[in-house]
Amino acid sequence: MKIFLKNARVIDPSGTYDGMFDIHIVDGMIQEIGTPLGGNPVNYEINLRGKFVVPGLFDMHTHLREPGQEFKEDIASGIAAAANGGFTGIAAMPNTDPVVDSADVVKYVLDRARQSGLVSVHQIAAITEGRKGERLSEMKDLAEAGAVAFSDDGSAVTNSQMMRLALEYSSMLNKPLIQHCEDRDLTKSGSANESPATIKYGLKTQHRLAEELILIRDIKLLEAFGGKYHATHISTSQSVEVVSDAKRRGLPITCDVTPHHLFLDDNILSTYDSDYKVNPPLRTREDCKALIEALKNGTADAIASDHAPHALHEKEVEFDAAPFGMIGLETTVGAVMTKLYHEKILTILEIVKLLSVNPRKILGLPIPAFGLGARAELSIIDPNYEWTVEPDKFKSKSRNTGFKGWKFKGSAVGIINGEKFYFSDRLK
Amino acid sequence: MAQGIKNLLGLRDLTSDEIVEILDTARSFREVLERPIKKVPTLQGTTVVNLFFESSTRTRISFELAERRLSADVVNFAASGSSVSKGETLKDTARNIEAMKTDVVVIRHSSTGAAHFLTRFLKSPVINAGDGINEHPTQGLLDMFTMREKFGDLKDLHVCIVGDIVHSRVARSNIFGLTKLGAKVAVCGPKTLIPDYLEQFDVKVFYDIDEAIQWADVLNVLRIQLEREAGGDFPSIREYRLYWGINRLRLEKAKKSIVIMHPGPINRGVELDADVADGNTSLILDQVTNGVAVRMAVLYLTGVKTS
Numbered sequence: 001m002k003i004f005l006k007n008a009r010v011i012d013p014s015g016t017y018d019g020m021f022d023i024h025i026v027d028g029m030i031q032e033i034g035t036p037l038g039g040n041p042v043n044y045e046i047n048l049r050g051k052f053v054v055p056g057l058f059d060m061h062t063h064l065r066e067p068g069q070e071f072k073e074d075i076a077s078g079i080a081a082a083a084n085g086g087f088t089g090i091a092a093m094p095n096t097d098p099v100v101d102s103a104d105v106v107k108y109v110l111d112r113a114r115q116s117g118l119v120s121v122h123q124i125a126a127i128t129e130g131r132k133g134e135r136l137s138e139m140k141d142l143a144e145a146g147a148v149a150f151s152d153d154g155s156a157v158t159n160s161q162m163m164r165l166a167l168e169y170s171s172m173l174n175k176p177l178i179q180h181c182e183d184r185d186l187t188k189s190g191s192a193n194e195s196p197a198t199i200k201y202g203l204k205t206q207h208r209l210a211e212e213l214i215l216i217r218d219i220k221l222l223e224a225f226g227g228k229y230h231a232t233h234i235s236t237s238q239s240v241e242v243v244s245d246a247k248r249r250g251l252p253i254t255c256d257v258t259p260h261h262l263f264l265d266d267n268i269l270s271t272y273d274s275d276y277k278v279n280p281p282l283r284t285r286e287d288c289k290a291l292i293e294a295l296k297n298g299t300a301d302a303i304a305s306d307h308a309p310h311a312l313h314e315k316e317v318e319f320d321a322a323p324f325g326m327i328g329l330e331t332t333v334g335a336v337m338t339k340l341y342h343e344k345i346l347t348i349l350e351i352v353k354l355l356s357v358n359p360r361k362i363l364g365l366p367i368p369a370f371g372l373g374a375r376a377e378l379s380i381i382d383p384n385y386e387w388t389v390e391p392d393k394f395k396s397k398s399r400n401t402g403f404k405g406w407k408f409k410g411s412a413v414g415i416i417n418g419e420k421f422y423f424s425d426r427l428k
Numbered sequence: 429m430a431q432g433i434k435n436l437l438g439l440r441d442l443t444s445d446e447i448v449e450i451l452d453t454a455r456s457f458r459e460v461l462e463r464p465i466k467k468v469p470t471l472q473g474t475t476v477v478n479l480f481f482e483s484s485t486r487t488r489i490s491f492e493l494a495e496r497r498l499s500a501d502v503v504n505f506a507a508s509g510s511s512v513s514k515g516e517t518l519k520d521t522a523r524n525i526e527a528m529k530t531d532v533v534v535i536r537h538s539s540t541g542a543a544h545f546l547t548r549f550l551k552s553p554v555i556n557a558g559d560g561i562n563e564h565p566t567q568g569l570l571d572m573f574t575m576r577e578k579f580g581d582l583k584d585l586h587v588c589i590v591g592d593i594v595h596s597r598v599a600r601s602n603i604f605g606l607t608k609l610g611a612k613v614a615v616c617g618p619k620t621l622i623p624d625y626l627e628q629f630d631v632k633v634f635y636d637i638d639e640a641i642q643w644a645d646v647l648n649v650l651r652i653q654l655e656r657e658a659g660g661d662f663p664s665i666r667e668y669r670l671y672w673g674i675n676r677l678r679l680e681k682a683k684k685s686i687v688i689m690h691p692g693p694i695n696r697g698v699e700l701d702a703d704v705a706d707g708n709t710s711l712i713l714d715q716v717t718n719g720v721a722v723r724m725a726v727l728y729l730t731g732v733k734t735s
Binding site: 194195199204271272313316319320 | 518
């Protein structure tokens with residue numbers, strides 16, 4: 001299979017290639033990169049004038065729902081959604097049924113994912129058995145089976161002794177613990193951020209300290225007991241400050257933020273539409289601003305979608321009864337390009353670090369390169385493609401996005417992942 | 429005649445003119461209730477469904493009487509023993525009933541936003557009879573109607589809502605409605621039962637009931653839900669009664685007479701002593717009577733377009 005990409009604006013974070021290039025890809029490897037290159041006979045010749053070619057994007061927080069909840073999403077549909085959203089790699093959270101807390105389940109997911117191979121799927125395993133917070137999972141065995149990190153996502157490890165053990169044990173494996181920071185005693189049944197807006201709308205609320213207290217405690221534990229720690233989907237201005245301070249003190253801490261916490265705030269809950277019900281909840285406009293600032297100054301290391309598919313029948317219910325979460329694989333690039341790139345908050349190079357380089361660094365994965373002979377793993381972004389978010393057109397099985405109806409400028413239009421590739425019909 | 433309103437979801441989103449329109453319309457229905465035959469043909473041929481997913485005595489009977497006195501056909505639905513106990517969703521329940529060609533839906537539900545949710549797929553007007561901790565707009569309206577009856581204008585009237593504010597849809601509808609008509613609103617109760625951010629509604633907060641009584645013309649006393657004690661939101665019923673319970677001794681310390689209201693059902697001897705509840709400054713039964721008139725007005729203004 002020979003693919004010839006012409007006139008691509010290559011964004012190479014390693015700094016080797018900066019400018020317009022032609023790229024010959026043969027059987028999944030970069031055979032030639034230069035300008036201009038001749039057109040040997042190829043299977044696909046694509047003119048990418050005006051488009052960015054970047055190292056394959058990576059989403060470090062997704063829910064594929066398989067095994068056990070295939071009516072929401074499965075590995076195949078999750079991969080299709082990821083490819084359509086411009087990702088060549090994703091990391092899946094372990095809150096499936098059964099929970100990914102044994103080597104067998106890790107192998108099952110990775111085997112199933114390899115059958116498609118279009119997107120590289122990595123598995124995050126549970127910190128504790130059944131995500132119950134009571135006993136450590138068999139972390140070493142899980143790591144041997146391929147787990148790249150550990151998380152009880154959706155259910156924070158709130159017991160301090162358990163968290164200490166998890167940090168110490170995982171430090172032998174050099175794998176990060178990914179914490180969904182939430183003190184459940186504080187959140188109780190609250191399904192919205194406690195703020196002037198949600199008090200106005202009469203929603204059951206949870207206080208931001210539920211996130212911040214666990215984060216602050218975890219940093220103390222990290223300092224005392226070692227390990228690698230990643231706070232996922234941080235959502236408050238105070239969380240940003242706390243992480244920033246810990247980084248200044250040289251602790252091995254990283255964090256990610258989601259597009260919905262960056263660009264949606266709790267004023268939108270006036271509609272009581274459960275598509276906006278996420279955990280942590282949408283915060284205030286000031287928090288959104290603080291998260292964007294965190295991207296600019298490097299406090300936030302990555303953007304992750306927290307792609308959380310739920311079936312229509314689960315979300316089409318009264319607000320209190322709906323499950324938390326929204327999908328994001330197919331809207332992340334559009335949202336980021338529209339709100340961060342075109343509004344000149346971040347450069348495309350900075351975006352590539354947040355969406356490709358850093359998530360892989362956090363998980364200890366190799367960064368795709370453009371050099372001769374390198375395995376081709378790249379994403380194509382059309383920065384000027386204008387589109388409206390229509391959930392019915394998603395490849396995901398689910399439709400629960402808070403960005404429905406948004407007009408985006410910028411879209412992923414294709415990926416190449418070794419010998420596998422996907423070109424969207426948006427690629428013109 | 430009246431313009432009509434599409435739905436009644438809450439007082440938060442109504443203008444003061446719309447609130448006044450409902451209250452003025454209710455006044456003419458209040459007169460109907462004094463007639464020997466308390467029935468008008470206004471909603472003849474209109475079918476109203478009362479969807480009650482939470483138990484209710486007063487509100488449900490009040491709505492039903494209001495509907496019948498407007499000559500509407502009435503269908504009552506209670507969640508227990510229904511398809512809901514078989515796992516049917518709210519959406520399905522409501523759409524199935526509407527498919528039987530009903531015209532107006534009244535809903536009470538334990539989730540905030542349940543009434544708003546129905547408007548996304550029902551053609552019928554939806555009247556909120558209480559959604560979670562959000563709003564109970566007809567209660568707010570009947571409270572305001574009763575205060576208007578007593579005081580005339582609500583402007584600068586001092587109304588203090590006493591009790592569990594954070595979980596109270598009655599408190600919220602009172603706050604939204606009363607402030608729109610120019611009343612001064614305060615709340616009083618233990619700090620754990622009062623939400624933050626009330627300053628955005630221009631609401632004063634008292635933690636000391638005696639100070640609240642000095643300030644108030646009206647005390648709207650809320651029911652203390654006994655399960656809150658078990659939930660630990662305040663130490664004990666005993667302590668609540670001692671420090672926030674409304675009794676004659678407390679009221680006598682005020683230099684003026686204070687009007688007492690309560691949305692019911694009362695925990696006599698907890699938030700309100702029996703002699704005060706039945707005393708000569710109590711408007712509690714007027715509230716109940718006026719509730720029927722206010723609900724007739726709301727049904728008329730929403731249902732009239734469909735009939």
